Amino acid sequence: MALSSSLRGVSTVYQTPSLDLPRRTTSTPALSLLFAAADKSQFGGLRASAAHFRPKNGGAAVASAVATPNSSVLSEEAFKGLGGFGKNSLNVSDSEYESDTDTTAFSGDESKDELAIASLGLPRRLVESLASRGITSLFPIQRAVLVPALEGRDLIARAKTGTGKTLAFGIPIIKRLSEDDQQISSPRHGRLPRVLVLAPTRELAKQVEKEIKDSALYLNTVCVYGGVSYNTQQNALSRGVDVVVGTPGRIIDLIKSNSLKLGEVQFLVLDEADQMLAVGFEEDVEMILEKLPTKRQSMLFSATMPAWVKKLARKYLDSPLTIDLVGDQDEKLAEGIKLYAIPTTTTSKRTILSDLVTFYAKGGKAIVFTQTKRDADEVSVALTTSIASEALHGDISQHQRERTLNGFRQGKFTVLVATDVAARGLDIPNVDLIIHYELPNDPETFVHRSGRTGRAGKEGSAILMFTSSQRRTVRSLERDVGCKFEFISPPSVEEVLELSAEQVVATLSGVHPESVEFFTPTAQKLIEEQGTGALAAALAQLSGFSQPPSSRSLITHEQGLMTLQLTRDPAHSRGFLSARSVTGFLSDVYSAAADELGKIHLIADERVQGAVFDLPEEIAKELLSRPTPPGNTIFKVTKLPALQDDEPPSDYYGKFSNRDRSFRGGSKERRGFKTSQGWGRGSGADNDASDFRRGGGRGNRSDSSWSRSSRDSANDWLIGGRRSGRSTSSGSRDRSFGGACFICGRSGHRASDCPNNPAY
Numbered sequence: 001m002a003l004s005s006s007l008r009g010v011s012t013v014y015q016t017p018s019l020d021l022p023r024r025t026t027s028t029p030a031l032s033l034l035f036a037a038a039d040k041s042q043f044g045g046l047r048a049s050a051a052h053f054r055p056k057n058g059g060a061a062v063a064s065a066v067a068t069p070n071s072s073v074l075s076e077e078a079f080k081g082l083g084g085f086g087k088n089s090l091n092v093s094d095s096e097y098e099s100d101t102d103t104t105a106f107s108g109d110e111s112k113d114e115l116a117i118a119s120l121g122l123p124r125r126l127v128e129s130l131a132s133r134g135i136t137s138l139f140p141i142q143r144a145v146l147v148p149a150l151e152g153r154d155l156i157a158r159a160k161t162g163t164g165k166t167l168a169f170g171i172p173i174i175k176r177l178s179e180d181d182q183q184i185s186s187p188r189h190g191r192l193p194r195v196l197v198l199a200p201t202r203e204l205a206k207q208v209e210k211e212i213k214d215s216a217l218y219l220n221t222v223c224v225y226g227g228v229s230y231n232t233q234q235n236a237l238s239r240g241v242d243v244v245v246g247t248p249g250r251i252i253d254l255i256k257s258n259s260l261k262l263g264e265v266q267f268l269v270l271d272e273a274d275q276m277l278a279v280g281f282e283e284d285v286e287m288i289l290e291k292l293p294t295k296r297q298s299m300l301f302s303a304t305m306p307a308w309v310k311k312l313a314r315k316y317l318d319s320p321l322t323i324d325l326v327g328d329q330d331e332k333l334a335e336g337i338k339l340y341a342i343p344t345t346t347t348s349k350r351t352i353l354s355d356l357v358t359f360y361a362k363g364g365k366a367i368v369f370t371q372t373k374r375d376a377d378e379v380s381v382a383l384t385t386s387i388a389s390e391a392l393h394g395d396i397s398q399h400q401r402e403r404t405l406n407g408f409r410q411g412k413f414t415v416l417v418a419t420d421v422a423a424r425g426l427d428i429p430n431v432d433l434i435i436h437y438e439l440p441n442d443p444e445t446f447v448h449r450s451g452r453t454g455r456a457g458k459e460g461s462a463i464l465m466f467t468s469s470q471r472r473t474v475r476s477l478e479r480d481v482g483c484k485f486e487f488i489s490p491p492s493v494e495e496v497l498e499l500s501a502e503q504v505v506a507t508l509s510g511v512h513p514e515s516v517e518f519f520t521p522t523a524q525k526l527i528e529e530q531g532t533g534a535l536a537a538a539l540a541q542l543s544g545f546s547q548p549p550s551s552r553s554l555i556t557h558e559q560g561l562m563t564l565q566l567t568r569d570p571a572h573s574r575g576f577l578s579a580r581s582v583t584g585f586l587s588d589v590y591s592a593a594a595d596e597l598g599k600i601h602l603i604a605d606e607r608v609q610g611a612v613f614d615l616p617e618e619i620a621k622e623l624l625s626r627p628t629p630p631g632n633t634i635f636k637v638t639k640l641p642a643l644q645d646d647e648p649p650s651d652y653y654g655k656f657s658n659r660d661r662s663f664r665g666g667s668k669e670r671r672g673f674k675t676s677q678g679w680g681r682g683s684g685a686d687n688d689a690s691d692f693r694r695g696g697g698r699g700n701r702s703d704s705s706w707s708r709s710s711r712d713s714a715n716d717w718l719i720g721g722r723r724s725g726r727s728t729s730s731g732s733r734d735r736s737f738g739g740a741c742f743i744c745g746r747s748g749h750r751a752s753d754c755p756n757n758p759a760y
């Protein structure tokens with residue numbers, strides 16, 4: 001049937017000979033696509049502005065449709081969880097054209113049926129195999145691609161992660177191959193591939209192969225990639241093949257050895273084209289494209305359009321139609337992903353990681369992303385003491401990588417610690433949590449990492465761990481990705497213990513009855529002798545808490561520290577509390593506490609005169625047991641109140657650049673970071689010393705926060721713009737007191753010496 005169009009200035013006829021779609025009332029191609037995406041039952045009616053495009057150089061006619069703000073709300077509703085339609089909805093255009101906009105009203109009658117796969121006139125075998133996998137209606141990118149792909153158009157497509165791009169090209173290609181096959185009674189032995197799909201990583205290639213195989217078992221799909229023997233792949237190719245999916249390197253090798261002949265390829269798919277560039281496959285890809293027949297259909301999927309991808313499109317695609325379901329302003333992440341950010345330090349990251357997994361994955365699957373292979377190994381080993389985890393990165397043999405991924409898919413272990421090699425394209429069902437253990441190199445990597453959860457309309461969470469010096473980068477990330485983080489603290493020890501116990505209990509149902517039987521006599525004896533304590537001990541042991549958890553700072557998350565809050569009644573003060581007041585207070589009440597004081601932060605709430613600070617656990621307990629002067633309250637905090645802003649003036653933010661940051665002082669460890677790629681690393685600023693740059697532009701430092709280690713390393717610290725007179729580098733403290741008394745507010749004496757102090 002023909003979908004014809006007659007927008008002002010545009011006349012395009014879309015021929016879809018065998019696709020049984022209902023006729024549309026409006027008929028520009030873009031509007032057809034927009035219709036397809038809208039579901040009337042949920043929309044009621046849709047108004048969209050249709051941009052009428054005029055070719056700059058008198059080229060082919062173009063159309064584009066962009067939903068109005070009103071309709072975008074509705075379309076978000078219609079596709080809730082799919083993430084396919086955001087505020088800008090759907091953009092379809094032929095290439096670079098000028099536009100003027102107009103408004104057209106739609107009734108939206110057609111859409112619901114169009115999304116139902118069974119009513120699309122697709123091959124029965126395909127519909128049935130999709131249905132058996134629970135795939136009964138098209139996702140927006142699939143619908144948007146379907147018509148032009150069936151018409152044989154070259155395409156450039158972009159959609160959010162996990163929204164079904166593989167089947168977007170898979171369904172039309174399978175349909176076309178199936179139609180061809182109907183004319184051939186039995187498939188020829190030794191037939192050459194008609195489809196070539198290029199993927200940047202082995203994992204993605206295997207995944208695409210699986211998706212195509214699962215949807216069309218009757219086609220012979222072969223996956224070729226490096227790291228494994230040539231023989232099996234060569235044999236599979238020689239038997240005759242319909243679809244070849246592979247990574248560029250191995251494909252070139254197979255072409256060179258004459259095992260892979262591309263002379264009959266009718267369909268080329270370049271999946272994750274921008275990632276080909278990132279992993280250095282440009283030359284290989286171009287070499288392969290040169291070997292393909294010129295008469296073919298090409299589809300290019302890419303999250304971004306770097307210059308090389310644009311060049312590819314210009315050189316190897318024929319008047320491509322661009323389908324962009326993301327848009328520039330949109331949130332680039334699928335809607336079901338909840339985003340959190342947690343301030344950490346380089347040392348505290350590891351200690352809180354398992355708690356975050358316990359609390360946020362709730363026993364489900366989690367992927368932790370690191371920057372380096374070494375980190376992936378180390379983090380995985382560290383986690384394994386409490387949570388079953390395995391590492392995945394490029395140094396691990398292909399065989400082991402596949403075993404690891406299978407084990408993870410099957411739930412044999414719940415935490416995968418991976419470098420970015422695993423970020424792109426991996427489709428592992430039901431991943432509940434993503435943790436960015438290190439900041440990603442760029443916003444795209446952030447989107448792709450996070451997109452490993454919240455797939456196919458499901459929900460998930462992603463947590464970004466950042467250090468104080470990376471705070472600005474986090475804000476920039478929000479801007480660049482169009483997302484909003486909820487800033488969180490690590491879960492409390494009590495919360496973690498409670499959840500760990502629940503999760504361990506949940507695993508008990510998986511113990512085989514015969515094993516239970518075997519252990520029953522011992523269990524009975526134990527319960528008789530020790531009662532429920534025995535069971536509790538077993539649960540504690542299974543949760544990895546055979547030792548009681550030590551307390552942890554809420555400020556730095558460092559183990560062994562306890563965070564306390566000092567609150568002062570304004571009636572007993574001069575009207576403000578400073579960090580110095582806290583040290584003075586501690587010196588008076590318990591001098592050991594003043595000596596061991598960690599970080600101090602003033603509370604942001606202007607109505608409360610208070611501060612939080614860290615002390616070693618034993619000292620904190622002792623302090624809590626001592627009497628406090630009237631008007632002062634001191635207690636252990638379980639959740640941090642809002643604190644005065646301690647953002648450093650600069651974190652050397654390089655706008656997601658991959659360039660090395662220049663190193664500006666710091667320890668050897670910092671210098672080591674300099675060699676690593678990526679922002680947020682090697683900044684020279686994510687250690688405690690960075691606290692000293694606060695207010696650095698004006699040459700003074702805020703009194704709101706500083707750390708013991710900062711003072712130790714810097715050897716001089718300023719309060720209120722002048723030197724305190726304390727030298728802490730030697731560990732000894734000059735007890736002369738130059739500050740203001742926290743009771744009367746006058747300078748020169750401590751509260752303990754204050755004539756107004758009723759307690760002394």
Ligand SMILES: Nc1ncnc2c1ncn2[C@@H]1O[C@H](COP(=O)(O)OP(=O)(O)OP(=O)(O)O)[C@@H](O)[C@H]1O
Pocket residue numbers: 134135136137138139142159160161162163164165166167211424425426427429451452455456
């Ligand atoms: N129409 C559909 N209905 C239900 N599930 C679907 C549909 N289309 C695809 N899926 C499933 O959704 C998941 C995500 O699909 P896919 O891996 O193709 O996403 P993607 O857009 O390529 O993601 P990424 O950008 O992360 O590579 C897969 O498990 C796939 O089987």
